[in-house]
Amino acid sequence: MSKTASYDTAPWARHYTATMAAGLPALNHASVAGMLTEAASQYRHQTAFTTCMPNGMYGSLSFAQTEDMSNAFAVYLRESLSVKPGTRVAVQMPNCLSYPVAAFAVLKAGCILVNVNPLYTPAEMEHQFNDSGAEVLVIMDMFADKLDAIMDRTPIKHVVMTSVSQWFPPVVRRVLNLVLKYWNKAIPVHHVSCTPMDQALETGRRLRDNRGIRVRDYWEPLTRDTIALLQYTGGTTGVSKGAALTHGNLLANIQQIDTMAGAHMADGQECVLTALPLYHIFAFTVNLLAFYQHGAHNVMVPSPRPIQNCQRAIENFPISWISGVNTLYNALLNEEWFNLYPPGTLKAALAGGTALHRAVAKRWQQTAGCPIAEGYGLTETSPTLCFNPLDNARPDSIGIPVPGTQIRIVDEQGDCVAPGERGEIIARGPQVMAGYWQRPEETAKSLKEGWFYTGDVAYMDPEGYFHIVDRKKDMVLVSGFNVYPNEVEDCIALLDQVQESAVIGVPDDKTGEAVRAYVVLREEGLSGMDIRQHCKRYLAAYKVPQSVEFRPDLPKTPVGKVLRKELRAQLTQEKPVAMSPGSNKDRANKDNKEKVA
Amino acid sequence: MLTPIEEALLAIMMVVIMLGMGSSLTFKDFRIALRHPQAVLVGFASQYLFMPLIAFSLALAFNLTGPQTIGLVLMGCMPGGTTSNIFAYFSKSLLSLSIMMTVCSTIGAVFLVPILMEVYTAGVEGHLRIPPAEIIGLLFVLLIPTFFGMWLRKRNPNKGALSELTGSLVGVVVIIFLVVTWIPRNYQLLLDTAPGVFASVILLGLIGFAFGYGFARLLRLDPRKARTVSLETGIQNGPLGALIVIMVFSGSTQQEVLVMPVLYSLFIVMTSTVATLYYRRWTRLEELARDQAKVEPAG
Numbered sequence: 001m002s003k004t005a006s007y008d009t010a011p012w013a014r015h016y017t018a019t020m021a022a023g024l025p026a027l028n029h030a031s032v033a034g035m036l037t038e039a040a041s042q043y044r045h046q047t048a049f050t051t052c053m054p055n056g057m058y059g060s061l062s063f064a065q066t067e068d069m070s071n072a073f074a075v076y077l078r079e080s081l082s083v084k085p086g087t088r089v090a091v092q093m094p095n096c097l098s099y100p101v102a103a104f105a106v107l108k109a110g111c112i113l114v115n116v117n118p119l120y121t122p123a124e125m126e127h128q129f130n131d132s133g134a135e136v137l138v139i140m141d142m143f144a145d146k147l148d149a150i151m152d153r154t155p156i157k158h159v160v161m162t163s164v165s166q167w168f169p170p171v172v173r174r175v176l177n178l179v180l181k182y183w184n185k186a187i188p189v190h191h192v193s194c195t196p197m198d199q200a201l202e203t204g205r206r207l208r209d210n211r212g213i214r215v216r217d218y219w220e221p222l223t224r225d226t227i228a229l230l231q232y233t234g235g236t237t238g239v240s241k242g243a244a245l246t247h248g249n250l251l252a253n254i255q256q257i258d259t260m261a262g263a264h265m266a267d268g269q270e271c272v273l274t275a276l277p278l279y280h281i282f283a284f285t286v287n288l289l290a291f292y293q294h295g296a297h298n299v300m301v302p303s304p305r306p307i308q309n310c311q312r313a314i315e316n317f318p319i320s321w322i323s324g325v326n327t328l329y330n331a332l333l334n335e336e337w338f339n340l341y342p343p344g345t346l347k348a349a350l351a352g353g354t355a356l357h358r359a360v361a362k363r364w365q366q367t368a369g370c371p372i373a374e375g376y377g378l379t380e381t382s383p384t385l386c387f388n389p390l391d392n393a394r395p396d397s398i399g400i401p402v403p404g405t406q407i408r409i410v411d412e413q414g415d416c417v418a419p420g421e422r423g424e425i426i427a428r429g430p431q432v433m434a435g436y437w438q439r440p441e442e443t444a445k446s447l448k449e450g451w452f453y454t455g456d457v458a459y460m461d462p463e464g465y466f467h468i469v470d471r472k473k474d475m476v477l478v479s480g481f482n483v484y485p486n487e488v489e490d491c492i493a494l495l496d497q498v499q500e501s502a503v504i505g506v507p508d509d510k511t512g513e514a515v516r517a518y519v520v521l522r523e524e525g526l527s528g529m530d531i532r533q534h535c536k537r538y539l540a541a542y543k544v545p546q547s548v549e550f551r552p553d554l555p556k557t558p559v560g561k562v563l564r565k566e567l568r569a570q571l572t573q574e575k576p577v578a579m580s581p582g583s584n585k586d587r588a589n590k591d592n593k594e595k596v597a
Numbered sequence: 598m599l600t601p602i603e604e605a606l607l608a609i610m611m612v613v614i615m616l617g618m619g620s621s622l623t624f625k626d627f628r629i630a631l632r633h634p635q636a637v638l639v640g641f642a643s644q645y646l647f648m649p650l651i652a653f654s655l656a657l658a659f660n661l662t663g664p665q666t667i668g669l670v671l672m673g674c675m676p677g678g679t680t681s682n683i684f685a686y687f688s689k690s691l692l693s694l695s696i697m698m699t700v701c702s703t704i705g706a707v708f709l710v711p712i713l714m715e716v717y718t719a720g721v722e723g724h725l726r727i728p729p730a731e732i733i734g735l736l737f738v739l740l741i742p743t744f745f746g747m748w749l750r751k752r753n754p755n756k757g758a759l760s761e762l763t764g765s766l767v768g769v770v771v772i773i774f775l776v777v778t779w780i781p782r783n784y785q786l787l788l789d790t791a792p793g794v795f796a797s798v799i800l801l802g803l804i805g806f807a808f809g810y811g812f813a814r815l816l817r818l819d820p821r822k823a824r825t826v827s828l829e830t831g832i833q834n835g836p837l838g839a840l841i842v843i844m845v846f847s848g849s850t851q852q853e854v855l856v857m858p859v860l861y862s863l864f865i866v867m868t869s870t871v872a873t874l875y876y877r878r879w880t881r882l883e884e885l886a887r888d889q890a891k892v893e894p895a896g
Contacts (some may be wrong), residue, residue, distance in 0.1 A: 056750070056758040172755050175762065306888045315623055316754045334887040340632065341625050 003416040007408040011419075012400035012464030015389060020259050024404035024430065027255060031247040032228055033108040033219035035254070035293055040067035043268050043295035050299045051096050051164065052313035057176055059168030061097055063295070066104065069201055071215040073105035076204030078218060079211065081136060081158050085110035085218070088132045088230065090156070091279070092116035092125075093140035095300035098162040098197055099278050100288060102138040107228055107247075110218050111136075114230045114242070115279040122146045124240070129154040132230050132242055132437060138197075140164060142180075145188035159194035163187075164302055166197055224248025230437050231281050233379040234565075242437035243380045252430035253382035254290045256402035260387045261373075264348055265321075268295035271345070272321040273313060275304035275328055281383045282352050286323050296321070307331035314338070318345040325353035327560035330360050333367060342368040348390055350375065352383075354561050355468060355486070358395045374398055376468065378454055380446065382431040385454075386466055397465040398458075405429035409460060414448070422469055425458040426451045457484065474564050476505030477513050478542045485564065488545065491538050492517060497526045502554050502562045503545065506571060517545035518567055520553055610767050611679055612742050617764010618686050618696075619746020620757040626693035636813065636822050640677075640698040641705065643809045643830040649673040649713050651804050652797075659793035664850050667718050668857025669797055671838050674713045676702035678834035679739055683768045684869045688876035690825040696743060698829045700736065706837075707732055731837065772866060779863045790856065798861040802868045805831030820883065824876045832869055835862030 013021060029035045040048075043063045050060040061069070077083050089106040091113060093099055106113040114132045116125065118140060125146060129137070130153075138160045139147070147159070165176040180186045195203075207213065228250055230242035272291045276283040278300070291298055299317045301310050307328070313319070315337075324332075329351065332338045349364060349372040356374040364372045371390050376398035377383030385407065388399030401407045408416050409423040417423040432452045435443035446453050457469040470484040477483075485503035492501045499522040508514035519531060528548035535544040555566035630636065652673025656666040677699040685695035707729060746764075750757025780787070809830030813823035838858035846854050 052754075053758075055761070056754045058754055169755055172759065175759060179762070306884050308884055312754070312758075315625070316750075331888045336629060337625065340629060 003418055006419045015400050020403050027251045031219050031222035032250050036104050039293050047297045049100055054309040056312035057172050069101045070104035072201045072204035074109040074215050075208045075213055076200045077109045079207045080203050088112045088114050088134040089136040090114040090116050090134040091138045092118050094118050094302045095278050096164045097167045108215055108219050112227050118143045122150045126150040128232055142186050144190040147192045159192055160200050161194040162197040231379045241439050243433045244437045245382050245433050249382045249431050253285050253384050257290045259403045264390055265294050270296035270320050271318050272296050272298055273319045274298055274300045275310055281379045319343050320345045320347045323350040325560055326356050329364055333363050339367050346370045361395050380433045385427050394465050397467050419460050422457055422459045424472055425454045425456050476515055479511040481542045483543045491535055497521055497523050502564055504564050504567050514546040516547045518549050518551050520551055610771050611738055614764045614768045615742035616746045617761045619743035620750045620761040622747050630694035630697055636694055636818050637701055639813050639816050640826050640829050643812050644702045645709050652801055653717050655797040659797045664853035668854040670717045672833055672858055672861045674710045675833040675838045676706040677829045681829050681832035684828050684873045685825055688873040689880040691822055694825045695829055703735055775866050799864045802831045802865045806872055
């Protein structure tokens with residue numbers, strides 16, 4: 001059997017259940033808007049979204065309300081602001097009731113949604129608004145002060161302002177606003193002229209009634225090839241660029257997630273905890289879209305850190321599904337209120353973003369008593385490429401390709417490597433993006449003959465399950481030998497005194513590159529020598545860090561991934577990069593192509 | 598002391614506060630507290646074994662007069678007050694545990710306070726007895742609003758959250774009110790009192806905190822539970838002590854004994870506030886550390 005055939009014969013298919021093996025069913029809808037409208041009519045009276053604050057205050061919207069409000073906002077966009085189909089509309093907010101209303105409205109209006117991380121610095125916002133050419137911005141009041149400095153230099157013409165307490169019951173809303181303003185001091189003063197969300201909806205409803213507008217007419221012309229979403233991602237070059245995801249990409253990925261997990265979902269009865277930000281592709285596709293289609297109740301936590309912020313949401317609502325990253329599950333398992341009395345309603349947990357640690361997965365299964373399945377994907381792939389089947393999840397594995405997806409492991413020349421050998425993971429399928437927004441050269445570098453080059457190094461085991469080794473560009477080349485930072489970090493993590501570490505390559509006269517470790521200690525009493533000695537016991541000599549530097553913390557993305565890129569940039573600090581410096585938190589999605597779901 | 602109207606107002610505020618505290622709880626919290634029943638026992642022991650002993654030693658050490666000794670030992674014997682629950686809430690300790698300890702020690706007081714007083718202050722005239730009606734009243738103020746708050750939260754988390762917020766605001770108001778109004782209304786008493794008396798009432802609370810914490814840690818309770826025991830041990834029911842003194846003694850003896858519960862009540866609000874702020878920061882740091890911590894290896 002040729003090497004190519006060993007992947008293209010889909011050896012993983014034997015793990016497919018009957019539903020998965022039947023392949024990807026034909027898509028029912030031409031656009032995401034069609035799916036949303038159908039789901040809303042099916043589950044009209046059920047609760048669709050709830051925002052739960054750390055103190056337990058909450059506000060909810062039913063499917064019917066979500067439908068009505070997003071329709072009204074779509075009319076406001078098209079009629080009052082007179083935006084054309086295909087216009088970019090930026091939405092910048094943490095998880096709150098306004099997010100689904102705004103995002104759905106943009107899709108229904110036939111516009112292109114641009115997800116913006118609310119923690120971005122003004123400079124990062126400016127870049128993204130200009131790159132996407134966004135004309136309308138829906139933003140939360142907590143972050144509006146950042147607009148003051150940059151508004152004049154962006155194409156944004158209209159700003160709609162909302163707040164985290166939007167659509168909470170009136171008394172609760174007022175109290176919450178007082179608390180946020182005077183106790184948390186979270187609502188800064190801004191000088192941007194804007195329309196409040198309530199007023200925008202009011203205008204939208206009035207115009208709809210007066211002019212007899214059918215929102216259906218906006219979205220019926222959309223096709224699966226119409227761009228729905230610009231999801232920004234750092235990419236290998238470091239400049240943030242928008243992955244253009246079509247309605248077809250998103251619908252296909254929803255369908256793929258469905259074939260993997262749908263059998264475990266009871267229509268209209270699930271309750272999913274959304275602690276990950278919806279502006280991130282993982283929560284966007286999985287929590288917001290896939291669960292909406294099934295009539296699930298989505299409980300959103302605006303800020304999941306520290307993890308106590310999720311306590312009231314978990315205690316007050318019958319959570320049956322959780323999606324999260326390794327750090328979230330780890331934090332939950334460290335809480336007495338969770339690990340002693342995990343919610344009895346839990347059915348399954350989905351993990352992505354970064355590698356799920358074996359210890360976390362094992363303890364989760366013991367404690368929560370439900371399966372935890374890890375998946376893999378990227379912003380550019382809507383995001384899901386691989387997932388563990390829920391009843392056959394394997395530790396340390398990203399699972400098997402979701403139905404309708406082809407995966408290969410290739411070498412530098414793009415030729416398949418033998419099964420079990422390491423190489424770059426490439427993927428083809430209906431969920432792979434159309435390209436980067438207005439960046440044909442970048443697109444050509446990542447998309448070749450329909451295959452998307454992920455930049456991740458992985459291998460396939462004899463069972464057909466895939467395992468991620470590391471990011472290709474993070475690989476360190478020591479005297480011609482490949483060193484994968486993950487392997488060294490895992491080794492250092494074995495030391496109890498170590499909280500976490502990051503390994504990068506630094507230029508070296510003798511060996512080309514040398515391994516350097518940045519280590520955060522939980523407790524004092526470990527020297528660099530101790531760490532090197534420990535590594536020598538487990539690793540080949542060339543993999544042992546040549547230098548060890550202790551740090552109080554490491555730069556990270558909002559989902560908790562360590563930014564090795566940032567550490568490399570610090571090494572060459574004399575030559576600062578184009579973007580103005582922000583706090584680590586603010587660097588957010590500037591990371592490489594996000595590894596998600 | 599407070600006027601009857603102020604007292605009535607304070608009682609109403611107490612109900613509001615406990616309703617708010619209750620709204621922060623679920624039955625799961627009580628199950629967590631009960632997972633270590635020794636916590637309640639530790640609290641009980643520090644409350645009734647060690648606090649009277651500490652009070653008695655302090656009275657000896659500072660050469661207090663007979664009536665002052667009675668007053669101080671009586672304070673040492675008192676059960677935990679409702680204020681301890683407020684401070685437990687603000688310090689982010691285990692409120693459910695604090696409430697259970699208050700309930701247990703209050704019920705225990707009916708039997709134990711007369712016995713202990715007999716042991717430590719043998720030969721004092723007057724029959725020292727805790728009026729059961731007081732105890733029932735106390736439990737009423739404590740438990741009914743708590744359960745009602747829990748029910749409220751279960752039924753409608755928004756109403757629960759509003760009641761919790763109201764309760765904690767009223768709690769802050771009451772604490773500030775007690776501290777601010779106490780000094781002007783009692784400054785003559787403060788001027789007339791000997792330093793040894795000040796020292797003994799302040800130390801009773803402080804040693805109570807330290808002892809409760811150390812004892813709980815010794816019996817392997819986690820730091821958060823130990824902080825709860827600490828507050829519960831140090832904070833005694835001052836008003837109940839004052840009430841008993843008024844009922845049992847009369848004339849100048851009453852005045853002399855009464856100084857102790859009254860002074861204790863003043864200073865415990867101040868020391869508890871400091872301890873609470875400190876514990877709160879401590880809890881916060883622990884929360885952040887847990888958030889970052891590595892997962893324990895699966896067994």
